[in-house]
Amino acid sequence: MMTERVRDFLARNPDLEPPFLVLDLDEVKKRYQTLATEMPFADIYYAVKANPARPILSLLAGLGSCFDCASPREVRDVLDLGVAPSRISYGNTIKKDADIRTVWDLGIDLFAFDCEEELEKLARMTPGARVFCRIVVDNTGADWPLSRKFGCEPEIATDLMLMARDRGLVPYGLSFHVGSQQTDPLSFNSAIATATGVMGALRSKGVHLQMLNLGGGLPAHYDRAIPAVGNYAAVIKAALAEADLNGGLKQIIVEPGRYMVADAGTTVSEVVLTAQRGDQRWIYLDIGKFGGLAETIDEAIRYRFVTKYNGAATVPSVVAGPTCDSCDVLYEKNVCQLPAALKAGDRVHILSTGAYTTVYAAANFNGIPPLQEFYI
Amino acid sequence: MMTERVRDFLARNPDLEPPFLVLDLDEVKKRYQTLATEMPFADIYYAVKANPARPILSLLAGLGSCFDCASPREVRDVLDLGVAPSRISYGNTIKKDADIRTVWDLGIDLFAFDCEEELEKLARMTPGARVFCRIVVDNTGADWPLSRKFGCEPEIATDLMLMARDRGLVPYGLSFHVGSQQTDPLSFNSAIATATGVMGALRSKGVHLQMLNLGGGLPAHYDRAIPAVGNYAAVIKAALAEADLNGGLKQIIVEPGRYMVADAGTTVSEVVLTAQRGDQRWIYLDIGKFGGLAETIDEAIRYRFVTKYNGAATVPSVVAGPTCDSCDVLYEKNVCQLPAALKAGDRVHILSTGAYTTVYAAANFNGIPPLQEFYI
Numbered sequence: 001m002m003t004e005r006v007r008d009f010l011a012r013n014p015d016l017e018p019p020f021l022v023l024d025l026d027e028v029k030k031r032y033q034t035l036a037t038e039m040p041f042a043d044i045y046y047a048v049k050a051n052p053a054r055p056i057l058s059l060l061a062g063l064g065s066c067f068d069c070a071s072p073r074e075v076r077d078v079l080d081l082g083v084a085p086s087r088i089s090y091g092n093t094i095k096k097d098a099d100i101r102t103v104w105d106l107g108i109d110l111f112a113f114d115c116e117e118e119l120e121k122l123a124r125m126t127p128g129a130r131v132f133c134r135i136v137v138d139n140t141g142a143d144w145p146l147s148r149k150f151g152c153e154p155e156i157a158t159d160l161m162l163m164a165r166d167r168g169l170v171p172y173g174l175s176f177h178v179g180s181q182q183t184d185p186l187s188f189n190s191a192i193a194t195a196t197g198v199m200g201a202l203r204s205k206g207v208h209l210q211m212l213n214l215g216g217g218l219p220a221h222y223d224r225a226i227p228a229v230g231n232y233a234a235v236i237k238a239a240l241a242e243a244d245l246n247g248g249l250k251q252i253i254v255e256p257g258r259y260m261v262a263d264a265g266t267t268v269s270e271v272v273l274t275a276q277r278g279d280q281r282w283i284y285l286d287i288g289k290f291g292g293l294a295e296t297i298d299e300a301i302r303y304r305f306v307t308k309y310n311g312a313a314t315v316p317s318v319v320a321g322p323t324c325d326s327c328d329v330l331y332e333k334n335v336c337q338l339p340a341a342l343k344a345g346d347r348v349h350i351l352s353t354g355a356y357t358t359v360y361a362a363a364n365f366n367g368i369p370p371l372q373e374f375y376i
Numbered sequence: 377m378m379t380e381r382v383r384d385f386l387a388r389n390p391d392l393e394p395p396f397l398v399l400d401l402d403e404v405k406k407r408y409q410t411l412a413t414e415m416p417f418a419d420i421y422y423a424v425k426a427n428p429a430r431p432i433l434s435l436l437a438g439l440g441s442c443f444d445c446a447s448p449r450e451v452r453d454v455l456d457l458g459v460a461p462s463r464i465s466y467g468n469t470i471k472k473d474a475d476i477r478t479v480w481d482l483g484i485d486l487f488a489f490d491c492e493e494e495l496e497k498l499a500r501m502t503p504g505a506r507v508f509c510r511i512v513v514d515n516t517g518a519d520w521p522l523s524r525k526f527g528c529e530p531e532i533a534t535d536l537m538l539m540a541r542d543r544g545l546v547p548y549g550l551s552f553h554v555g556s557q558q559t560d561p562l563s564f565n566s567a568i569a570t571a572t573g574v575m576g577a578l579r580s581k582g583v584h585l586q587m588l589n590l591g592g593g594l595p596a597h598y599d600r601a602i603p604a605v606g607n608y609a610a611v612i613k614a615a616l617a618e619a620d621l622n623g624g625l626k627q628i629i630v631e632p633g634r635y636m637v638a639d640a641g642t643t644v645s646e647v648v649l650t651a652q653r654g655d656q657r658w659i660y661l662d663i664g665k666f667g668g669l670a671e672t673i674d675e676a677i678r679y680r681f682v683t684k685y686n687g688a689a690t691v692p693s694v695v696a697g698p699t700c701d702s703c704d705v706l707y708e709k710n711v712c713q714l715p716a717a718l719k720a721g722d723r724v725h726i727l728s729t730g731a732y733t734t735v736y737a738a739a740n741f742n743g744i745p746p747l748q749e750f751y752i
């Protein structure tokens with residue numbers, strides 16, 4: 001569903017050339033406030049990588065949000081808004097020496113890591129910094145699961161946190177990620193239990209962690225209805241109570257990215273071409289995998305398309321992007337039901353495209369400029 | 377193999393911050409001249425989308441190359457060098473009305489299409505233009521096959537070209553694409569036979585095509601040895617002779633992109649992190665799927681990595697990119713043999729990265745800037 005404000009903006013600007021993204025900042029504000037109300041026990045660290053546009057960062061900074069950053073540039077973008085370094089975490093577990101030095105000099109002192117080599121870097125370059133270890137947890141139920149790229153096994157986390165203490169760092173906490181676009185609230189249950197086990201093991205060795213970072217995972221509304229954020233809050237609250245972590249812990253962190261901005265954004269696209277290929281109808285849009293819709297890789301994220309032919313007869317359609325790249329096809333295994341009347345020149349609204357779109361857009365593929373952005 | 381000139385450049389510039397691409401223009405020149413010598417029967421249309429850097433376009437323009445463009449921006453980039461519009465083809469089969477109008481006004485009069493709706497656009501907007509129809513051919517043997525996104529069946533091509541004539545366009549020729557990184561020269565054999573069939577059918581209806589566009593497909597040297605371009609030339613020459621097309625045709629076109637620039641470029645990357653995850657070793661580089669190595673999607677293109685530990689003991693390693701994105705993993709199913717000694721801070725040279733790299737780089741993913749480029 002497009003918001004009223006996006007609808008108004010489009011009505012007032014009929015001549016804008018697609019493709020472009022319109023994002024309703026009021027919706028972001030509402031999301032932030034809902035999350036803050038539903039999870040009063042947690043500090044909200046917005047995952048800047050989801051959409052680092054200045055109007056979003058500025059709005060959230062004003063609302064009191066904290067920020068999770070992945071690079072010196074993201075840190076600078078947030079600091080430029082007057083946000084204190086103490087409200088920023090550096091959540092990327094893969095860091096160059098030069099980048100660690102830069103953000104440490106900028107005052108950041110909260111760092112993620114998940115293996116020994118990364119811990120060594122931090123011990124060497126950020127003495128006394130607070131560190132948290134990312135543990136691997138089950139990602140079942142996530143549409144964009146996180147594989148083995150990030151996170152260590154619980155036993156290794158225990159060893160690494162002891163090592164962190166011995167190397168002059170502050171063993172501050174643990175983090176996990178239940179998988180992006182996680183549609184099962186209960187996934188937080190087992191993840192929190194796993195983290196609780198590590199904390200217990202560390203306590204028995206004299207290390208008392210102060211923070212638990214629940215990561216991201218809260219979903220956006222793509223092709224299916226999703227649980228309300230209150231469902232996640234209830235599961236998390238119960239799991240934290242059962243683990244009796246609330247008492248021992250000084251800080252609970254959540255890192256919403258997709259949840260905060262995805263549904264606030266609508267991409268206005270145009271049909272460039274329709275073609276019948278054998279028995280199959282093809283729809284070619286002016287935005288594809290390399291123009292911002294990279295999360296259609298493996299058809300993982302399935303966007304909703306809205307056209308003016310609402311309610312009219314539909315036909316199964318393969319949806320592809322505009323480039324000369326054969327792999328620039330959005331949905332081929334999962335064909336979309338799109339209006340039979342759809343033709344070149346028609347507009348297609350792609351819903352819930354406020355997160356993980358603009359950031360992926362290639363600077364110059366096929367000579368096509370990056371996605372235009374409007375924040376209203 | 378890195379060229380001498382790239383090696384010299386790196387020796388003289390030890391302080392450049394990875395990741396960056398260095399591309400040897402002499403190598404591009406050599407490629408162009410080799411191709412021109414091996415295929416004297418063909419006009420070379422460089423596929424600009426492979427790498428649109430101005431030094432490459434400028435060099436090729438000076439050598440007398442023609443250019444295949446995919447967008448108004450690519451057309452302008454080429455025209456800006458003083459190239460005549462008659463040396464440019466517009467090979468994208470998926471075109472917006474506005475883009476057709478723009479390039480037609482710029483003097484381009486050679487257009488690809490592959491379906492009725494696109495033909496209607498051209499008939500309406502570019503009366504009298506030369507058009508060529510892209511037919512679908514077998515892509516077996518290609519590492520980056522082109523699927524059903526492009527090209528129509530031969531029978532449909534016949535109908536469309538008759539329609540083109542009736543609608544006031546010049547039915548100029550046919551094109552096909554045997555698949556990018558095509559390692560089997562014989563693939564051109566059956567493709568040319570298919571095209572010959574269409575031309576014959578059209579001749580019997582009074583339409584005499586003047587051009588055959590053999591597309592791209594000539595490979596670069598990634599993980600495996602590839603046939604020399606002479607092998608492709610021999611197959612093509614024989615197939616053209618057998619089809620007796622040389623006599624009837626005014627123009628043969630080839631559209632090399634990858635062949636022309638891939639092997640000329642080396643990307644200098646740095647190891648950001650190494651980690652042991654269970655039984656598996658992981659190597660994290662400072663460039664990944666969203667920094668330029670998009671052709672590792674589905675592990676389709678397999679680059680060669682060179683380090684200073686030449687000849688030392690290796691271990692199977694998963695190779696991943698530097699972003700917080702779980703799907704930013706380059707090789708996981710096909711693990712790489714990389715030196716056991718490799719550690720954070722070491723440089724890794726990624727060979728044959730001059731094509732289809734810089735163009736894919738995201739403008740700002742995770743706050744990481746696009747790949748730097750040096751043309752020498």
